Amino acid sequence: MTPIAxxxxxxxxxxxxxxxAAALLAFVGFAQDRLTAIRVxxxxxxxxxxxxxxxxxxxxxxxxxxxxxxxxxxxxxxDVLEGAGWHLTPGFIHPYASGFGISSxxxxxxxxxxxxQVSGDVKPQSWDVIAAAAKAGFTRLNxxxxxxxxxxxGVFVAPAAKADRDPRVEDILGAGSTSLAMGFDPKTSTxxxxxxxxxKAQKYRDDLANPKKPxxxxxxxxxxxxxxxESKASESKxxxxxxxxxxxxxVDVMEKRLPGFLGIRAPHGLLHFQxxxxxxxxxxxxxxxxxxxxRSVELVKELGVPVVLTTGSVLKADTDIExxxxxxxxxxxxxxxxxxxxxxxxxxGFAFHLSEVVRRGVxxxxxxxxxxxxxxxxxxxxxxxxxxxxGMSADLLLWSGDPFVPSSKLLRVMVxxxxxxxxxxxx
Amino acid sequence: MKRLRVPFLVAILIGCVTALDPTPPAPxxxxxxxxxxxxxxxxxxxRRRAESRAAEAKAETRPAVDSPFTAIVDATIWPVSGPxxxxxxxxxxxNRILDVGRDIPVPEGAKIIDGKGKHVAPGFIALRSxxxxxxxxxxxxxxxxxxxxxPYNIRMLMALSAGITTAFEGGSxxxxxxxxxxxxxxxxxxxxxxxxxxxxxxxxxYASTEPLRGPFGGDPIGPAGPSxxxxxxxxxxxxKRAVEFRKARAKFIAxxxxxxxxxxxxxxxxxxxxxDGEIPVFIRASSRSELAELARLSEEFNLPVxxxxxxxxxxxxxxxxxxxxxxxxxxxxxxxxxxxxxNRLMDEPTGWRPINPAALEKAGYTFAxxxxxxxxxxxxxxxxxxxxxxxxxxxxxxxxxxEEAGLASITLAAAKILKIDDRVGSIDAGKDADxxxxxxxxxxxxxxxxxxxxxxxxxxxxxxxxxFNHVPTDRSTxxxxxxxxxx
Numbered sequence: 001m002t003p004i005a006x007x008x009x010x011x012x013x014x015x016x017x018x019x020x021a022a023a024l025l026a027f028v029g030f031a032q033d034r035l036t037a038i039r040v041x042x043x044x045x046x047x048x049x050x051x052x053x054x055x056x057x058x059x060x061x062x063x064x065x066x067x068x069x070x071x072x073x074x075x076x077x078x079d080v081l082e083g084a085g086w087h088l089t090p091g092f093i094h095p096y097a098s099g100f101g102i103s104s105x106x107x108x109x110x111x112x113x114x115x116x117q118v119s120g121d122v123k124p125q126s127w128d129v130i131a132a133a134a135k136a137g138f139t140r141l142n143x144x145x146x147x148x149x150x151x152x153x154g155v156f157v158a159p160a161a162k163a164d165r166d167p168r169v170e171d172i173l174g175a176g177s178t179s180l181a182m183g184f185d186p187k188t189s190t191x192x193x194x195x196x197x198x199x200k201a202q203k204y205r206d207d208l209a210n211p212k213k214p215x216x217x218x219x220x221x222x223x224x225x226x227x228x229x230e231s232k233a234s235e236s237k238x239x240x241x242x243x244x245x246x247x248x249x250x251v252d253v254m255e256k257r258l259p260g261f262l263g264i265r266a267p268h269g270l271l272h273f274q275x276x277x278x279x280x281x282x283x284x285x286x287x288x289x290x291x292x293x294x295r296s297v298e299l300v301k302e303l304g305v306p307v308v309l310t311t312g313s314v315l316k317a318d319t320d321i322e323x324x325x326x327x328x329x330x331x332x333x334x335x336x337x338x339x340x341x342x343x344x345x346x347x348x349g350f351a352f353h354l355s356e357v358v359r360r361g362v363x364x365x366x367x368x369x370x371x372x373x374x375x376x377x378x379x380x381x382x383x384x385x386x387x388x389x390x391g392m393s394a395d396l397l398l399w400s401g402d403p404f405v406p407s408s409k410l411l412r413v414m415v416x417x418x419x420x421x422x423x424x425x426x427x
Numbered sequence: 428m429k430r431l432r433v434p435f436l437v438a439i440l441i442g443c444v445t446a447l448d449p450t451p452p453a454p455x456x457x458x459x460x461x462x463x464x465x466x467x468x469x470x471x472x473x474r475r476r477a478e479s480r481a482a483e484a485k486a487e488t489r490p491a492v493d494s495p496f497t498a499i500v501d502a503t504i505w506p507v508s509g510p511x512x513x514x515x516x517x518x519x520x521x522n523r524i525l526d527v528g529r530d531i532p533v534p535e536g537a538k539i540i541d542g543k544g545k546h547v548a549p550g551f552i553a554l555r556s557x558x559x560x561x562x563x564x565x566x567x568x569x570x571x572x573x574x575x576x577x578p579y580n581i582r583m584l585m586a587l588s589a590g591i592t593t594a595f596e597g598g599s600x601x602x603x604x605x606x607x608x609x610x611x612x613x614x615x616x617x618x619x620x621x622x623x624x625x626x627x628x629x630x631x632x633y634a635s636t637e638p639l640r641g642p643f644g645g646d647p648i649g650p651a652g653p654s655x656x657x658x659x660x661x662x663x664x665x666x667k668r669a670v671e672f673r674k675a676r677a678k679f680i681a682x683x684x685x686x687x688x689x690x691x692x693x694x695x696x697x698x699x700x701x702x703d704g705e706i707p708v709f710i711r712a713s714s715r716s717e718l719a720e721l722a723r724l725s726e727e728f729n730l731p732v733x734x735x736x737x738x739x740x741x742x743x744x745x746x747x748x749x750x751x752x753x754x755x756x757x758x759x760x761x762x763x764x765x766x767x768x769x770n771r772l773m774d775e776p777t778g779w780r781p782i783n784p785a786a787l788e789k790a791g792y793t794f795a796x797x798x799x800x801x802x803x804x805x806x807x808x809x810x811x812x813x814x815x816x817x818x819x820x821x822x823x824x825x826x827x828x829x830e831e832a833g834l835a836s837i838t839l840a841a842a843k844i845l846k847i848d849d850r851v852g853s854i855d856a857g858k859d860a861d862x863x864x865x866x867x868x869x870x871x872x873x874x875x876x877x878x879x880x881x882x883x884x885x886x887x888x889x890x891x892x893x894x895f896n897h898v899p900t901d902r903s904t905x906x907x908x909x910x911x912x913x914x
Contacts, residue, residue: 186574186575186576187570187574187575188570188571188574188575189570191574266577266579267579268561268576268577268578268579268580268618271578271617271618272574272575272618292579295579295616316893317580317581317584318581318893318894319893321893
């Protein structure tokens with residue numbers, strides 16, 4: 001990837017800055033274009049088993065090869081990065097980040113801003129916070145306007161090196177948006193709102209599937225097969241139903257073209273939302289739950305959706321009984337993405353909190369997946385990031401030891417082969 | 428009773444089919460069982476599990492229910508609607524009571540709760556409650572309380588530990604009438620069957636000249652009442668319009684072709700519904716003069732009224748005889764301060780009137796009791812909030828009310844007041860299976876609810892919830908060692 005190509009995805013008309021960045025990157029850039037070999041005591045591949053005494057070759061911002069040192073000779077021309085006892089993991093992915101200068105939108109929870117794009121909202125000052133997130137190990141963040149109602153579409157950002165301060169808005173889905181943010185707090189009005197807007201989305205899908213009878217009130221049983229309805233639509237283009245921009249993203253969520261994140265703080269919220277999900281079987285968003293939602297494990301399992309959880313545990317009301325909420329979900333076999341308890345920039349100690357989840361009985365592999373591959377799959381970018389494998393983006397975390405041991409330090413954070421945080425550098 | 432025979436036979440058939448089901452029932456978890464991984468199948472057996480977590484898992488595991496029947500057998504049953512039944516059986520089919528009495532056949536496969544030495548009472552009803560359906564629970568605009576209920580909140584569990592299965596929350600009086608209040612059940616852990624009625628009562632300020640105050644005097648918790656006749660006139664006007672509305676409606680029903688269906692303001696229709704006897708009307712009246720004034724209103728409009736407070740009702744019986752009343756009172760309440768000059772009889776220094784319920788009972792009135800505070804918490808106010816609801820009934824008995832009326836005052840009488848006695852309040856065939864299995868008689872001050880069923884489901888077990896599980900049933904044995912750790 002050339003520096004120009006990288007800078008061009010920014011939507012800001014800042015030609016001068018782009019040129020300056022390009023000039024700088026021409027200088028810095030060699031580091032990522034050159035073949036680099038990283039030799040570590042253990043590489044956590046995520047997709048496969050961890051490899052002891054491993055070598056990872058990266059070039060042009062991508063991983064070329066991952067393998068045991070005995071089977072992966074280091075080419076002579078390569079720069080070599082190695083240290084005794086070092087571990088290597090893929091960079092962490094935050095699927096549900098709020099803040100970063102993005103306003104949260106409506107507070108009432110009864111309006112749709114589904115068409116809202118927040119890519120333009122990422123301000124230069126938020127960039128410092130994103131850089132701070134890098135220190136906690138995050139190499140990608142899905143920034144969302146998080147609140148009640150339908151609050152808008154998210155944007156994917158990655159930290160960059162100090163020299164490259166322009167926010168890099170990742171163009172994951174072509175339209176610049178990664179996902180749709182929604183939030184539900186149980187009330188008569190919010191229930192009514194979700195029933196109405198999902199009803200509109202469902203009606204669009206029904207009309208598309210049955211173009212000749214648009215006024216038919218009885219809906220066809222849910223097919224869940226988006227391709228068939230799409231092909232039918234293309235046959236009958238003249239009678240295509242009208243597209244409401246406030247509704248269409250929800251259609252996309254139902255058709256599984258756009259990931260949907262639904263925030264529900266309290267477990268009784270899910271009890272109140274469950275009947276709505278029963279009414280709309282195609283609507284199966286990723287649930288972002290509060291720590292009290294350990295009570296909802298069975299319900300979530302029944303719904304068959306992945307969840308986003310914070311690392312924290314809770315005390316059962318009026319007792320000193322600790323409930324490690326994430327552990328309950330891991331035990332039930334539900335795909336879990338773990339995020340820090342506090343919003344940005346309070347990500348400090350995230351790795352330690354992950355180690356606490358390990359201490360409470362979840363395997364290292366599962367915990368690592370929950371911050372890499374699982375969020376990548378949620379966002380549909382698992383082919384590019386979330387694991388160590390040939391051809392994947394070189395988003396890497398270099399640790400001084402086992403990442404789930406509190407004494408280990410995060411030494412270096414790389415995004416696309418470029419170091420964006422180096423703990424050995426003077427601050 | 429006869430109508431129930433057919434469903435009963437069907438139910439037995441279902442029971443037999445269920446009993447023939449070849450799959451063995453899942454082993455029930457026992458509270459004393461400390462085994463960890465053996466009793467809980469897991470795809471990841473190698474994981475370490477803290478003991479507290481294993482114990483927690485036990486507490487959350489509900490026994491597998493294969494049969495739709497539950498039977499509480501060999502217990503002393505307090506139906507409230509009739510005399511106690513020794514060594515009786517309550518048979519529950521799904522969420523309803525199917526039959527109650529001695530020698531009731533129990534279908535095979537039914538879930539049996541051994542009631543030997545235990546007492547079974549209908550779930551208690553709190554006529555006033557606060558936040559047992561959740562902390563953020565309030566009606567605002569179109570938002571109905573039932574749509575925000577939190578069946579996981581700790582106050583609901585505490586209310587269940589006190590035996591309260593139904594509660595009435597919300598509603599404050601106004602001269603123009605306030606149609607408000609939510610009746611719900613403490614269906615811990617589920618929303619199914621939680622909501623019973625919303626906007627369940629009409630709250631009216633009429634006789635009051637004092638702002639409503641919290642327990643022990645304190646700051647006003649409600650608006651000041653009308654201090655002049657014009658405000659009282661508002662109530663009378665609304666009632667007059669409601670009477671006209673009912674006449675017009677009756678005329679329309681008799682002759683639908685003769686004109687349009689009558690319409691009226693929301694307040695007027697609410698008062699009309701109250702006159703119909705469809706919803707209860709709650710009006711506060713404490714002193715003799717207030718009660719007398721209310722009696723005149725009730726008589727004039729033939730309006731059934733639930734009188735709250737009614738502190739001096741015991742001395743106002745001749746006046747009260749003119750109206751249609753039921754009472755919601757507190758047998759421990761003293762006359763409110765400084766409402767107006769009282770006669771010598773009222774100004775005795777002790778203040779509280781435990782004979783109030785007894786006097787009302789002897790005059791043939793239905794009364795229900797409520798504690799001084801409608802809240803429930805671990806913060807204290809010992810014996811004066813919902814945690815000690817049965818104690819209020821005991822004080823009524825102490826003042827001379829019968830034990831039957833005492834027990835009814837927190838069950839059937841409260842249900843009658845709320846007009847939900849077709850569903851709850853007593854142990855009768857056809858009613859909701861809201862049942863308490865207690866270790867002693869329901870009104871024994873030592874009693875604990877050991878098992879609580881709401882809508883036929885076990886929602887509380889004393890042994891499994893940390894609130895009272897350290898208190899042994901047989902109190903002659905000492906407390907378990909280190910109970911504060913073990914719980």
